Amino acid sequence: MFKKDISPGSKSKVKSSVQRAIRNQIVTTYPLLAPHIDEIIPKKEQLDAMKIPDRVTLYLLSSTPLFYQHMTDALLPHLRLVHRFPTCFPSIRIDRGAIRFVLSGATLMAPGLTSTGGRLPSGDGEEKGGYGEHGGREGEEEKDGREGWYGGRELEKGEPVVVCAEGKEEACAVGILSMGTKEVKEKGKGPVVEEGHYLGDGLWRLVTE
Amino acid sequence: MADTEAEAVLPTEPQSRHVVYCGVCSLPPEYCEFGGTVKKCQDWLQKNHAEMYDRLWSEDALAAATSTLSVDAQKRAEKDAHKKALKAEAAEQKHLQTIAASKVTIKRVERNKRKFVTTVTGLEAFGLENKKVAKDLGKKFATGASVTKVPSGGEEIVVQGDVSEEIEEFLLEKYPVIPEDNVELVEDKKKKGAGAG
Numbered sequence A: 001m002f003k004k005d006i007s008p009g010s011k012s013k014v015k016s017s018v019q020r021a022i023r024n025q026i027v028t029t030y031p032l033l034a035p036h037i038d039e040i041i042p043k044k045e046q047l048d049a050m051k052i053p054d055r056v057t058l059y060l061l062s063s064t065p066l067f068y069q070h071m072t073d074a075l076l077p078h079l080r081l082v083h084r085f086p087t088c089f090p091s092i093r094i095d096r097g098a099i100r101f102v103l104s105g106a107t108l109m110a111p112g113l114t115s116t117g118g119r120l121p122s123g124d125g126e127e128k129g130g131y132g133e134h135g136g137r138e139g140e141e142e143k144d145g146r147e148g149w150y151g152g153r154e155l156e157k158g159e160p161v162v163v164c165a166e167g168k169e170e171a172c173a174v175g176i177l178s179m180g181t182k183e184v185k186e187k188g189k190g191p192v193v194e195e196g197h198y199l200g201d202g203l204w205r206l207v208t209e
Numbered sequence B: 001m002a003d004t005e006a007e008a009v010l011p012t013e014p015q016s017r018h019v020v021y022c023g024v025c026s027l028p029p030e031y032c033e034f035g036g037t038v039k040k041c042q043d044w045l046q047k048n049h050a051e052m053y054d055r056l057w058s059e060d061a062l063a064a065a066t067s068t069l070s071v072d073a074q075k076r077a078e079k080d081a082h083k084k085a086l087k088a089e090a091a092e093q094k095h096l097q098t099i100a101a102s103k104v105t106i107k108r109v110e111r112n113k114r115k116f117v118t119t120v121t122g123l124e125a126f127g128l129e130n131k132k133v134a135k136d137l138g139k140k141f142a143t144g145a146s147v148t149k150v151p152s153g154g155e156e157i158v159v160q161g162d163v164s165e166e167i168e169e170f171l172l173e174k175y176p177v178i179p180e181d182n183v184e185l186v187e188d189k190k191k192k193g194a195g196a197g
Helices: A016-029 A031-040 A079-084 A096-102 A181-187 B002-008 B029-034 B038-048 B050-057 B059-067 B071-101 B130-141 B164-174
Strands: A011-013 A047-052 A056-061 A064-070 A075-077 A091-094 A160-165 A173-177 A191-198 B104-112 B115-121 B145-149 B155-160 B183-188
Touching: A016 A031, A016 A075, A064 A079, A075 A079, A075 A160, A075 A173, A079 A173, A091 A096, A096 A160, A096 B029, A096 B071, A160 A191, B029 B038, B029 B050, B029 B071, B038 B050, B038 B071, B104 B164, B115 B164, B130 B145, B130 B155, B130 B164, B164 B183
Parallel strands: A091 A160, B104 B183
Antiparallel strands: A011 A047, A047 A056, A056 A064, A064 A075, A160 A173, A173 A191, B104 B115, B115 B155, B145 B155
16 A cells, blocks of 8 residues: 655644544454553544545554555554554564565465464464454364464454564554454465555655654 | 564553564564665664664574575575565666756746746656645745646746745755755746746
């Protein structure tokens, strides 16, 4: 989505009512972020919105990018925010071989997740890092030795997800699942996250002063 | 590498983490290897965050990182990285070349006997935005400054009043990307002087 460089548009102030709505939306979409919401968007602070191409709105707090939103889709966190709160988002992990493709803007494909270096939610809901919900353990048998710290609950199609990388500390991409994680495991091929925001793309390099 | 991972998943971090970003390619340093400017990034990291450099680029870390890939994949990745580095280098060279070759033209145009406007063209090549520069110029000289389209294509900044020399000074001072030799002052009597330069 942001393969090309974006030139910063004009910032406009967000109405306080809209700001409240955004806060609520963030808390409902990312329940794990709830304890930190006051740190991310302090109640008294003025949010800014910046319009960037493709009908995307970027929400900023002074000059820190927080979330971006395509039309009225789900609010997706900017990677800088993900780096600040790495454990508050549902995430999946790709293997090392896939990193370079993702960082050049390719669609994330299933084999990068199902190989030994990749991680998907295990489905049994015990792990830290994911949602607190305890999803059903629906016929989930993983390869042995798979340390699953990527949340217990299976993620559905259309859910926002953070993409981490094998052997790396920080997340490398953010996007919306175009295939549920359960299906990914069953099928093992096809696109999983299309058109995301990745390290080094236009949105990442966007100068917000 | 294992302990860094544990750090990242600490669930009870009360405050947000502060992440160091590479000063060269702006990515988190561990991703520098994918950026195409690896050499420069390494130098930067060594200079600014020596401890992190040691961790990321030590023999062990590199060995651990590559051991999971098959030889074939490793080769491919290496080739790819090499290509990318070359590309980045070429792009940089090209950029430098365009900078060396392009000129900023400051033109004094007579509008009405004793009235002049000053036009500035060629700023785009230096990665400057006409609109912003126009605003700055207007503020600096307290005159009208606007961006207009030129019939021959492209844009120019029109500043009211004869301020050509001041503009030259101002541009050179404010935007060090512009070499002094690349600024040209032209005086133009006729209204339309397109085609020159």
